[in-house]
Amino acid sequence: xxxxxxxxGKVVVITGGGTGxxxxxxxxxxxxxxxxxxGGRRQGPIxxxxxxxxxxxxxxxxxxxxxADSAQVDKFIADTLDHFxxxxxxxNNAGAVQGNIRKPIWDITDEDWRVPMDINxxxxxxxxxxxxxxxxxxGTGKIINVSSGFGLRAGRDIYMYCCSKGGMIxxxxxxxxxxxxxxxxxxxxxxxxxxxxxxxxxxxxxSTPRSGQFLPIGKLGKPEDLxxxxxxxxxPASDYMTGEMVIVDGGGLAGGLAPTGHAPVxxxxx
Amino acid sequence: xxxxxxxxxxxRVAILATAGGDQAPILAQALAEAGASxxxxxxxxxxLEPVLEALNSSGPHGGVVADAATPAGIAQVMDAxxxxxxxxxxxxxxxxxxxxxxxxxxxxxxxNTVHSRNVLATFQICQEAGRRMIQRGYGRIVNIIxxxxxxxxxxxxxxxASQAAVLSMTRCLAVEWGEHNIRVNAxxxxxxxxxxxxxxxxxxxxxxxxxxxxxxxxxxxxxxLLVYLCTEGCDYTTGQAIYVDGGLNAHP
Numbered sequence: 001x002x003x004x005x006x007x008x009g010k011v012v013v014i015t016g017g018g019t020g021x022x023x024x025x026x027x028x029x030x031x032x033x034x035x036x037x038x039g040g041r042r043q044g045p046i047x048x049x050x051x052x053x054x055x056x057x058x059x060x061x062x063x064x065x066x067x068a069d070s071a072q073v074d075k076f077i078a079d080t081l082d083h084f085x086x087x088x089x090x091x092n093n094a095g096a097v098q099g100n101i102r103k104p105i106w107d108i109t110d111e112d113w114r115v116p117m118d119i120n121x122x123x124x125x126x127x128x129x130x131x132x133x134x135x136x137x138x139g140t141g142k143i144i145n146v147s148s149g150f151g152l153r154a155g156r157d158i159y160m161y162c163c164s165k166g167g168m169i170x171x172x173x174x175x176x177x178x179x180x181x182x183x184x185x186x187x188x189x190x191x192x193x194x195x196x197x198x199x200x201x202x203x204x205x206x207s208t209p210r211s212g213q214f215l216p217i218g219k220l221g222k223p224e225d226l227x228x229x230x231x232x233x234x235x236p237a238s239d240y241m242t243g244e245m246v247i248v249d250g251g252g253l254a255g256g257l258a259p260t261g262h263a264p265v266x267x268x269x270x
Numbered sequence: 271x272x273x274x275x276x277x278x279x280x281x282r283v284a285i286l287a288t289a290g291g292d293q294a295p296i297l298a299q300a301l302a303e304a305g306a307s308x309x310x311x312x313x314x315x316x317x318l319e320p321v322l323e324a325l326n327s328s329g330p331h332g333g334v335v336a337d338a339a340t341p342a343g344i345a346q347v348m349d350a351x352x353x354x355x356x357x358x359x360x361x362x363x364x365x366x367x368x369x370x371x372x373x374x375x376x377x378x379x380x381x382n383t384v385h386s387r388n389v390l391a392t393f394q395i396c397q398e399a400g401r402r403m404i405q406r407g408y409g410r411i412v413n414i415i416x417x418x419x420x421x422x423x424x425x426x427x428x429x430x431a432s433q434a435a436v437l438s439m440t441r442c443l444a445v446e447w448g449e450h451n452i453r454v455n456a457x458x459x460x461x462x463x464x465x466x467x468x469x470x471x472x473x474x475x476x477x478x479x480x481x482x483x484x485x486x487x488x489x490x491x492x493x494x495l496l497v498y499l500c501t502e503g504c505d506y507t508t509g510q511a512i513y514v515d516g517g518l519n520a521h522p
Contacts, residue, residue, distance in 0.1 A: 001296075001493045002303050006271040033272040173520035180482035180517050192506070216448035217508060225506040228276045228498055237494035240487045243520030247510045251448045254441040254509020263446075 004237040008033035011084040012234055013077070015067050015127060016094035018045025020196035021146065021223050025091065028227025029234060030056045037080040037087075039065035039094070059084070067094045067123030068115075077130040086138060089234040090131040092124035092168070093146040097202040102157040113160055120164035121171065128175055128186075136182035143179075143186040144233050145172050149249050151190060153256065155207045169245060176243030185242035187233050192249020194221035214260050216251030276503040277494070280305030283330075284360035284500065285351060287338060287395050289367050289387055290317030292464035293489040295324030297364060297414075300493030301500065302331065306360060311347050311395070313337050313387075330354075338365065339391035348398050357406060360500045361399040363392045364414040366432065370425040381428050388432035393439065400447060409452035412499045413440050414492075417458050417515050437511055444509030453508040455499050460515025462487040482517030 012029050016022040017038035023045070026036055030053040038053075038060065040046040046062035053060035061083055065076040080087060096119035101112050128143050135141025150158060151165030168188060175186035193208050193215065212219035229246050232238055247253055252260075284306040288294035290313065298308050298321045308325055310333035312318035318333050325331040334350035337343035351358070366388045371380065396411060403409025418426055419433035437456050444454040461477055463486045472478045472485055492514050498504055499512070513519050 001300055001490050002273060002277060002497060003271050005277055005494050005498075006273050008271050028274065028276075031272065032274050176517050176520045177482055177522075180484070185483075185517075194506075216445040217451075217453075217506070218449050221506040225503075228274055228501070228503050229507070231274055232495060232498055235494075238514075240483060240485075240491035240516055241495070241512075241514040242483060242517040244513050244515075246507065246512050248507045250506050251444045251508040255445040260445070 005235050006033050007235055010034045010088040011086055012089040013037045013080055013087055014091040014093055015039040018049045020198045021226055022093040023049055024223030025226055025230040028231050030058050032231045035059040037061040039063055039076050041066055068118040070126045073126040074130050081134060087131050087134060089142045090127055091144045092127050094123055095120050097198050097204050102203040116160035117164050121167040124168050124171055132179060135184050139183040141184040142234060143175055145188045147188050147190045149190060149192040149253055158207060173243045187241060188245035190245050190247040192252050194223055216255055216260055221250055277497055277501060278305050279500055282306045282359040283355045283357055285309050285358055285399055286362045287311040287365045289365040294364055295320045296489035297496055299324050300497050304497045307331060309333055309351050311338055338395050339386040344394040344398055358399050358402050361411045365391050369429045372425055373427050376428050384428045385432050389435045392436055403452050404450045407451050410500045411454040412496060413456045415456045415458050417460050417513055417518055441509045448508060453504060456511035457492055457496055458511050458513035460487055460518045487516055
């Protein structure tokens with residue numbers, strides 16, 4: 001029954017696949033047999049990622065795409081379909097960590113709010129919209145949204161990132177419910193604190209821990225931690241799973257009512 | 271077919287605690303297929319037999335009949351296990367009995383039986399296996415639960431409360447044993463069957479038509495995910511419930 005974990009011959013589309021978590025997922029999926037169409041704003045990193053996929057003997061495309069621009073998204077998907085003839089999996093991974101400006105709410109401008117919402121949430125919507133029609137015509141498909149622990153809990157002065165990532169979890173649920181009749185599933189990966197250069201370079205880095213000492217498992221995550229779960233969600237092994245999320249966060253979200261390490265001992269009353 | 275080596279359980283020893291049911295043999299097969307040695311626990315011989323049969327009794331598999339909810343029973347389980355294995359890497363708890371009754375008619379005895387089988391047995395075996403895992407600084411625990419851990423259902427109170435109890439224990443153990451390199455997760459299921467019923471036949475049932483994917487789940491639908499949650503690679507996910515329920519959790 002474990003052969004269903006293979007991605008042999010599948011066509012996976014991923015946004016933000018040239019760096020960070022996206023690149024780690026690209027590598028794992030290519031090893032599992034997938035052909036991959038990689039979107040990203042900068043051509044250099046996605047070209048490099050595509051070269052890695054091809055070196056493993058799979059096919060790859062690298063198409064520079066701004067997911068906040070629906071015309072570019074539609075072209076990305078159309079070009080992918082032209083090349084591969086089908087799309088089995090759409091991974092909405094592109095995220096604007098840099099765009100999230102940390103400010104008190106009264107200082108956030110309309111533009112501050114709009115940019116990260118457009119990239120994280122609207123971008124995922126544009127991509128889902130573009131693939132859902134061709135997927136529904138084939139009667140099969142998988143949409144995977146990459147959210148964040150900040151989509152479930154608050155961060156200090158992190159308004160746009162938290163709201164857009166929370167929106168992606170809801171987008172997943174609504175997609176799952178409405179696309180189930182067409183054979184399409186939708187699930188969310190919720191990464192916790194996993195250091196990447198993108199987070200490091202952004203204002204979010206001030207809200208992310210430097211070490212794992214405040215997490216139940218005592219260490220931070222690695223981008224590679226997402227590989228097997230991305231492959232599982234992209235594979236037929238997850239066919240009966242939809243509308244769900246998989247949280248990959250070192251145990252942080254399992255706790256939270258008391259600080260990590262808080263270990264009271266209270267005897268039972270007689 | 272390329273399959274990631276990360277999904278291998280080669281060299282791992284797994285305890286599979288089951289309250290019976292048709293699901294256990296298939297879950298045992300999934301673990302064995304990934305390379306684990308499986309030691310099954312069931313309350314009655316006729317519940318253990320199909321599991322051992324599915325494992326083909328070849329290789330280092332085995333099992334014991336005992337009631338893990340009693341002090342004598344759990345001692346019997348661990349004695350039998352320790353005679354066969356020197357380590358436990360994986361504990362899968364699929365020990366739950368379904369029960370549904372109008373709330374006003376549930377007797378205290380019935381309530382206690384449901385909670386003894388579904389919660390107390392899981393608690394005891396987690397404690398025993400966990401002790402051994404802490405000593406070695408490694409372990410993976412997966413508690414298989416029902417989606418009723420999160421939702422209400424008419425006549426479901428005793429069973430649903432037991433599932434919520436196991437989910438809550440999962441979260442607490444995850445944060446308590448995280449530092450020992452033990453990961454504890456729950457795998458939640460919806461409406462499942464082991465029979466391969468044609469879709470048209472299944473969809474005559476309202477419950478099936480209500481499920482967004484319009485079919486019942488089969489244990490095969492959770493086998494690969496169970497294997498992943500038992501791997502060393504499942505290192506950064508802990509204290510979570512992952513539901514495989516045909517989309518019911520997102521249902522309005």
